Structure formats: C-alpha cells, structure tokens
Amino acid sequence: MEHLQLFLMVDERLYICRSLSRNTFKLQLKPAIGVGSAFEGWSPRKDDAVYRLLIPLKPPRGHVFHLELGTAEEMSARNCSVHVELECTCLRERLVGDMLCFLHHPEEELRKNQGPSLLGTLCTGPYLDMEKTTRWFQILVKTAWVYLPCSRHCRLTVLPSRHSCKLRLTNASQSTLLMEIIFGVEQDDSNTFLNIE
Template sequence: IDNFTSVIGRALTGTFYPVLQQAIVFGSAFEGWTSREEEVVYRVLIPLTPPLGHAFHVERDADQQKPGRNFRVRVELECICPRHHQGANPLCFLHHTDVVRRRTRQPNLLDSLCTGFYLDVQKTVLWFCALVRASWRRLPQSRSWHLVLLGSTRSCNLRLNNDQESFLVKVLFGVQRHTSDIFITSRTRGARMPSTMWPETYAIAETKFFRYMARRVPQDSSHLRCLQLLACVLARKDFSIHSVKTIIMRLLNTIPVTQWHRRYFLLQLSDALEQLRLSLEEKHLEHFILGNQRLPEEIRLPQDVKRAKPPNLFHGLAQDPATHALAMQAYLDLHHR
C-alpha cells in the first residue's frame, strides 16, 4: 500500500487533492488472530491531510439517534499569503480563487471531493480507486500479481492474486483526531449513512494495545490462543466477535502479564468465559477504549474520548430479549463443548 501511496503522491504533486499519509495497518490479521476459518482480510487505513491552501475542521454530528460517535470533515479555504499582506499571493485560493484555477488548471478540494463544505466519503473512495487503476502498471508488483478492484462505496477493496496465492486488502480513509490514535474514518456503520459522515474508530488504538502487550507478555503467551479459540467458535453462532475481543483486552489490562504464560491457558480461558457469562447475564459490557482511564500512556486519546462515558456493547441485548436469549444459548453451547 505504501508503494501505491508513494506513486499516487507523486502524481498528485501540484494538485489540491487530499495528501495521502503513510498507511496504518490494523485489525485481527495484524494482531495475530482471526475470527473465522475463512479468508483473512488485511485492513489498512490511509490518513488524509489537507492540501496547500485548505484546512480540515472535524465536527461532531449532533444526531444522537445514529449509533456510535460520528463526525463530519468541514473543508475551508485557508490564506497562504505572506503575513500582514493578505491578497499578496496570486496563488491563494481564499483571495484569488479564479486566478489559481486558471493558472494551475486544478480545482480546489471543495470543487472536487466535497458535498457542500464537507469531505465526501464516496467521492474520496471513487477518486482513490481511479488513482489505483491508473497507477498499478507503474508498480513492480504488477509484473507478478493480478489486481482486481471490488466495488464498495466506503472503502477501496483490492483483490491481489497470482498462481500461488490470493488475498484481500480493505483500504479505509481517515482523518486523525489531533495527534492521537483515534481517527474518523470511511468505515460503514449502520444503514443509510450519509456520504459526508465519518464514524469515529478505535481500531488503530486496539491494534496498538495488542502490540504493546505483545512486548510485555511471555513469549509463549496464551492470550491470542484464547481469543482465537473463542472467536472461531462463536463466529459460527453469529456472536459479536468484538465483544469477545473486548473481554480479552480487559483481562490483558488487569491480569499480571506473567500469568499469560501458556501453562495458564486453561485458567485464562476459564476467566474469559466467566467474564463473558457475567457480562451476558448483566447485559452490560463496557467499551474498552472509550472512557478508559487505565490505558498505557503510549496509546494516545483525545480528552473527550478519555472522559467519555463508556458505551454498553450489550445495549442491544438489554433492548431485545430474543437476541439476549440467543446470545446466552451461544455461550452455553460454547461452555459445554
């Protein structure tokens, strides 16, 4: 992916499209576990920063009816004139929009990838996919790999295959919140999501937490084995895999690292099952990142994320007795295996 962004970045020189930053890998494939015995999806986030003469302003969506925390990216033209000499730079979009368009023959970001004043997810995805198609033949990998772009409105999905193997890469786009490990991204959350809405994601922080713990637990730690086992079994029950991952992260953050040695595998698996049982019975499991004041210092959170009230991941179970009964049955089936 970095090869893509490097080639595309050179092609974008002198334009007013978003600047592509170094790709960030995240998700189970890079944490050392998978939830199903199916194909592994490699998830990548490409952070976007504003081009010259533009600024991004992240605004929280006020609609509390939508699930999760959602944001919009307001794009504003920014003065690039010398200080105290506004209007002196003929290439300043803010003061000389028509002149810049005429000289550069390039639209500003508001004209290209925005709907109104807001960065549009679908337009951004289509733009990047077009750049991938145009750039692929310039990459050395194109000599030995075949690329297929799979349709999606909020991500760029790449199928890469050759005679021996095939894999899927899901590319998301995001804007970093301050200098933290929290991003607002193009990921899908719920149906009929407006194309100018960017949900907040904590996946980068979660992957960073797993890497942090990997440096501290014993070399033959059992935490990934526990997570892998529970995830694979519960995936067949249509159970929320993220809730299982949340329980393992909470145990990792509370149990002394020495107790994750492989000889304690059955004990840790029992602890995880007990935490799952209690959470299901209480219909309550707090989000691991949001509102967590006990994360390692190297995992950087914005203040509003630190101080947020942790949402209940089992809120849906509390609202729907039938779904709760199915979840409890899935747990009982797992417990008696």
C-alpha cells in the first residue's frame, strides 16, 4: 500500500475522532493540517519520512481558552500555555437545553446529569495539561481505529510520547507510515497556530 493510501486512512480515522469528541465536554478537534518536509515534497527519503499533522484544538461548550505566551525565546518556537476558564451558558441552557451551566449549577448536579468540565478532566489547575491531553487523544485514536474497515488488514501502533501522538501504521506487506500529531491553538483568529506546552 502506498503512503498516500495509508495517509488517507489516517485522515479518515481523524474524522472519526472529531465525530467521537464533538458532543462532549472534552476538546473539540478541528481538521488536521499537514506540516513539515514530508508534506512540502522535499523529504530527504520517502522511506524515512515522518508525516507531521497539526490538529487545532477548540474549547468545548461552556469553556474559553486564553493563550499565555512565554518569553521571546519561547515565542520563536511558537509555544504557549492554554489557560482554561468556564463561561456562563445559562442563556443557551434556557434556549437550547443541551447542557447545564458549569458556573451556576452545583457540582453534584453537574456530575450526576452532565459530567465534569474540561477543567476536571484534561487540565492541571486552570491550564490544559498536554500529557493528559495526549493520553486522551491516544485512547480516542485507538477507539476510532476499530470503526475503520482497513483495521482488519493494517496494524496501528501508538508509540510512547508525552506531548504529541506518534503513530505507526503497518499494512500486510509491511509497508509503514510514521505520523506525529501535534496540537495547537489558533492565536486571535489569525490562522497562526501555536504549539501547546
């Protein structure tokens, strides 16, 4: 199987991941963006190519992201921390009725009827925790994989990583595709994405 076919399988799996996370209070995944030499056509050798994808993250309903930029040196690497805050959704609760407001309902009622906020699952304190986020995404990828017909004749291996999701896809003829999925947040609706620390 050609690398393009393997890549299309990964793209299909990421679509399933977006669907699985869509109506939750976990992160919302936007379509992946190919980055780096393998996508720009100048990778030294096709067999050594690692396909890197940036997945933009959006906050779930009832949450807001605030980017905290570091020093000038950290900014040159386009890294940032993501401060997560809850926002009032009482109007949405009254009009749409699809969620309870995290700010104005007791924690016990939220736990019983809706589940925890992003702050209670993928954050450490008020900050998005990349290790927790990576583990969550790795589980999501494995869950999505079983929905694909190609999973019967291709093997997915999630490689150890703490701040990105590294995947190896191997088909029956032992052709492999290495992918690294990194996470980013858009800065001020600018189409500029910053890596999350």
